Amino acid sequence: MNAFLIALLPVILIVALGQLLSTRRWIAPEAFRSIDRLSFLVLLPALIVRALANAEFDTAPWQMVITLIAAQCLMGVVALAAYGWPGIERPAIGTIIQSNVRWNTIIALSLGAALFGDEGVALVGLAAAVMIPAANVLSVYALTAHAERPPGVKPRPFLAMTRNPLVIACIIGITLAALHIDIPVALDETLRILASAAIATGLLSAGAGVDLKALGRAGVRTFVWSLIRLIGMPAIVLAIGLMIGLTGLPLAIALLCAATSTAPNSYVLARELGGDTTLAANLIAVQTLLAAITLPLTWALILWLGAA
Template sequence: MSAFLAALVPVMLLVALGRFLGWRNVLSDDGWRAVERLAYVLLLPALIIRALARAPFETAPWRLALILIGAQCLLGLVGLLARAWPGMTRPAVGSIIQSNVRWNTFVALSIGSALFGEEGLALVSIAAAAMIPTANILSVTALTAHAERETGARRNPVAELIRNPLIIACAIGGALAALNLTIPPMIDDTLALLGQGTIALGLLAAGAGMDVSALGRAGVRTVTWSLVRLLGMPALTIAGALALGLTGTPFAVAVISASTSTATSSYILARQLGGDAPLAANLIAMQTVLSIVTMPAIWFACLSAGLF
């Protein structure tokens, strides 16, 4: 438990530092978006390529990917129950479903690597290869299906996946591992240098982009669906891991990946595709705060039960 807290606290401190820097206007909003974009299109792909290329492909726990995809799909279906909530609009349902299926990759990478080193980094990268395409497909489908107005933004989930830099990185890294190819030393060193700044910049940008004022607007609906996401995804993941016999470090990484809060990009996509953007902002802020409690609680429960 102390090891997990030691890995979680620096993550939260970086997010808080990002919020402070955003409040102090060290960078403009456009500047923070540029930082987040740089981490997303260049630094994180470099980290993923190098991590996957070093992973033992023949023993990679693909059950990890299957379990996390299944948990995302099931929790997306649970989000449809929001239709029964009094006064719930269709765009709000779309935003809730998106919140249920997205995850914070930077938090999972930071904790996974801090606890399990290169193995943890590779396993979280495998989780990313599974969860990112699933989250994109489910989010775009849910938001567009529940939009009440023509957004002007037509998105083809399949086309977006093909050009998504993280998906491309997963494909390159996976291919290198599958073919047992070694990255040339100079390129490997370059990727290592790029990857070193990934997690810190991603967490700082996430903190800077968080709307703290959304916490004051959050009501019962936001708290309820935040808890559904923060507790439901890990519960489904644990159930799937037990059913399929996933154990050890892969089990622990699956729980870490499922326990993170929803992605900060949820707000932008909700705004673009006709979802309830204010609700998306509320869910991001509330889950970020609640995850400080729920993540250690879930980890402690798993340790107490002897699951890993």
């Protein structure tokens, strides 16, 4: 259980630091806006390219790939039930869809390394290779299609995806991995440094975007959709995985990836593409805290299944 807390505690602390910096006005809101833009255009793409380029596609268990992508798509469909929530606005629906399909790669990598060593890290990397592109495509489409826009302006989600830096980064990373092209050492180190910055800035921005008063007013909605995400994704992964014969360590890694909270960088994307930024930040914060409970429960399930 210590491995889960060690992986989650730094995330919680940095999110709290972002909230403190914003609340105390030690960093102006305009500065966070600039940080968000930098993350969206440079830092997050660097993280994605490096993660995907280093993935070993040739050894990917096909059952794990199918299970994870199917679970993401189904969770996106589940989020459409938000249309029935009283008084909900379109940007909030896009934000909930994004929350349902994204996952925290950093926590999954930490858990994979702590629990299963290099093999665990490799499998989480493979999961990232399929889940990051799927999450970005689904998120960009959902946020763009549900964003507020002037009357008469039609959404163009597919055009937006072709211009989105995160989607472009996914294409570059997958291409490099598929063609077995090694990133030059100097460039790889540059991407590593930028990727490290992406994690910190994403968490700080998420913390700065948390509106505690809004969290109190929208507590039920945030709590309900957080639980749906944290319980629903692993449940779908387990059902599909067992149905198609996914077992052992790949099943364990798939469940751990599915059980992590939504990605901190989802706040940045929500801001850039017209989502509900307050809801996005609140979902990140609530899920990060609740994951301290649901992740150990998922680990207990993995042990009961004999997958670890």
